[in-house]
Amino acid sequence: MDKKEFEVIIIGGSYAGLSAAMALGRSLRKTLVIDAGKPCNRQTPHSHNFLTQDGSTPKEISEIAKSQLIAYDSIKFYDGLAVSGKRKNGAFEISTLKGDYFTAKKLIFAAGIKDLLPNIKGFSECWGISVVHCPYCHGYEIRNKKTAIIANGERAFHLASLVNNLTKEIAIITSGAKDFEKEQLEKLKQHKIQIIEKEISSIKHRNGHVEDIVFKDGTTENFECAYAAIPFELNSNIPKELGCNLTEDELIEVNFMQQTTQEGIFACGDNSSMMRSVALAVSSGNIAGAVVNGELTKENF
CATH class of the missing domain: 3.50.50.60 (FAD/NAD(P)-binding domain)
Incomplete structure (x- = not known):
């Protein structure tokens, strides 16, 4: 030029x-x-x-x-x-x-x-496709699916409150000890939102679409999509x-x-x-x- x-x-x-x-x-x-x-x-x-x-x-x-x-x-x-x-x-x-x-x-x-994507096998392949950051940008497309929220504390609680209007099958994966106030825990329980205090080992997927989340303790749980605060x-x-x-x-x-x-x-x-x-x-x-x-x-x- x-x-x-x-x-x-x-x-x-x-x-x-x-x-x-x-x-x-x-x-x-x-x-x-x-x-x-x-x-x-x-x-x-x-x-x-x-x-x-x-x-x-x-x-x-x-x-x-x-x-x-x-x-x-x-x-x-x-x-x-x-x-x-x-x-x-x-x-x-x-x-x-x-x-x-x-x-x-x-x-x-x-x-x-x-x-800055976490060192979790399968995460990067799913990022932006079925592992997403924003309910406004992606929530409608993954509505009514079994959903994981990969976050902890205030960020996880905020996402759960928004996603709760889009699906009734929600689990928060805290990747360690949960960090919520007493009132937040009561609210999550009220809406039947599970809290999983395990670290993720990998995400099984098909062409970027989540099928299972594998934990470091060897257990596996089926999910169809996830939100992540990274x-x-x-x-x-x-x-x-x-x-x-x-x-x-x-x-x-x-x-x-x-x-x-x-x-x-x-x-x-x-x-x-x-x-x-x-x-x-x-x-x-x-x-x-x-x-x-x-x-x-x-x-x-």
Whole structure:
């Protein structure tokens, strides 16, 4: 790519990043989208809870978005990984793994997060298919099935309360000693939600669809699906390099305008919100793009 200077660089080209690019491209802002092409939902067969695209694959939604963005000459795409960033001469300089450098007045981070999958045989093959993270994104499709909740404490209790409306066969697998308040235990008992204080050895599945969960004590129990609360990390370390504050959940701290704690830097999508969904990513990206355009307008008008 010959062009090196832009008004805005967006790091991450999935739903949030593409939505931000749309707002900027329609305002004729010279925008570069840098994307490594590894979205966290690439294994998920269908996306849901997003008007007009309910049931589409994540790839189909992204391809439609990109085909529409190509119409805007002010938007350019770079296939690669952004690896570092710094402030330089009143702007930001971003370098890539390929050794390329680009500069811009504003940055938008939309690189998302990386799920840290547990070392359980079969887990990764089922992740996003029948072992899922969100009842809103996947719950309807796995309703009325025997369901495991692989979590403990407050997170497990929260998931159980939501999933209870979708199926009546629920068991919480705590992978160790249970960690619930007395009131929570009474509520779980009231709704006949079993608690299994065993560690999981493996998940038996057929093409990513759960059939049995095998425990380290050698016992096996049949399940058809599972919810799991697992740790994650930011896909990009550049926000921390540039001094952006992180939340207690290790996400990029933003205000309601998607502004980070560093002037000129914005964040949207999964790297700045615990509410992981396509619809919310698109919404936050649109806000970020509009606010960035507003700042550039004030600076240039």
